[in-house]
Amino acid sequence: MTKNGKMIMEIIYESAEHLTAEQIFIQAKEKAPKIVLATVYNNLKRLVDKKLIRRVTLDGSPDRYDKPTRHDHLICDKCGKLSDIHLDDLSNRLERDIGMPIVSYDLNIHYLCEKCRGKSSPEH
Ligand SMILES: [Zn+2]
Ligand SMILES: [Zn+2]
Missing domain, CATH: 3.30.1490.190 (Ferric-uptake regulator, C-terminal dimerisarion domain)
Structure with missing residues (x-):
């Protein structure tokens, strides 16, 4: 896993909330100021594919990301x-x-x- 992927996973695991990609991006930027939104989206997709995180799809609001438990x-x-x-x-x-x-x-x-x-x- 890439450094960014690991960081994004940690943000999701440490959060008690259900974060959107934008919210994850804001937190990721604090740790890695050069990160771009596309990187966050790519990593989220990869982590969902590997079942390391879970995507929660809601009507009329952005997808949230969650722990896989x-x-x-x-x-x-x-x-x-x-x-x-x-x-x-x-x-x-x-x-x-x-x-x-x-x-x-x-x-x-x-x-x-x-x-x-x-x-x-x-x-x-
Ligand atoms: Zn209510
Ligand atoms: Zn949940």
């Missing part, structure tokens, strides 16, 4: 807040249901977070 996501439909949840691994169950081995699955559960639920007082 098995977990699922809760997404607030109003403010876009993304939280980790740890559910049982459904792989066996899914394989049984579809009758074929699976490679992976992504489970995004959409909800309204507490803050947004609190705000949703009747507007009419």
Whole structure:
């Protein structure tokens, strides 16, 4: 792995948040001022291909990058807040249901977070 690849992986592993490529770029620049955004994108792609990091794809907002450990996501439909949840691994169950081995699955559960639920007082 290249030095940049290693650095980008560390940024993602050390972050408690789900960073976008731009946010990773900003942090990478602090450590390696000469790095360009294209390098970040190339490395992110390579790390995803090697399954060293995980890409979280969301409708209407940029992809986020995450640790590869098995977990699922809760997404607030109003403010876009993304939280980790740890559910049982459904792989066996899914394989049984579809009758074929699976490679992976992504489970995004959409909800309204507490803050947004609190705000949703009747507007009419
Ligand atoms: Zn919310
Ligand atoms: Zn996550």
